[in-house]
Amino acid sequence: MAIYKTTKQLTPPIAAYIAGLIDGEGTVTLCRKHKNEYRQLAVSISSTEKYLLDYVLEVVGTGKITSKKTIKTHHSPSFTYAIYNRQALSLLGSKRGS
Numbered sequence: 001m002a003i004y005k006t007t008k009q010l011t012p013p014i015a016a017y018i019a020g021l022i023d024g025e026g027t028v029t030l031c032r033k034h035k036n037e038y039r040q041l042a043v044s045i046s047s048t049e050k051y052l053l054d055y056v057l058e059v060v061g062t063g064k065i066t067s068k069k070t071i072k073t074h075h076s077p078s079f080t081y082a083i084y085n086r087q088a089l090s091l092l093g094s095k096r097g098s
Contacts, residue, residue, distance in 0.1 A: 007083075007090045008061035018056060018091075021045050028092065041089055044082040053081040062087045 010018070022028065026045035033040065046068070047053055053065050063083035070077055083091060 004086055005062040007087055008059065010059060014059055018060070021052075021056065028088075040084050042082060042084050043088040043091060044080055046078060046080045048076040048078050050077075050079045053079050056081050060091060 022043060022045060025047055026043065028041075028043050030039040031042045032038070045053060045056060050065070057063055057065055060083065063081055065079055065081050068078040068080060
């Protein structure tokens, strides 16, 4: 049986901050990574400020940051934090803090 990473317990202010980031710059969706798979819960936040996504990764404790391809030279480099399945459900669903 696989061992899954779990999200860290967040204080109410940090949970509210991450909720604001998801609401403003992110998405909550069901997606398929491959054609014949079931849909998976996905939470993602995109930003040109990598330090912001590094902070989210640090406080949540799981997920992944990827860089997006820059098509034109005048575009800023962009990054996406993404978390899937059980970890995404844990981030969205449970009460945080005490």
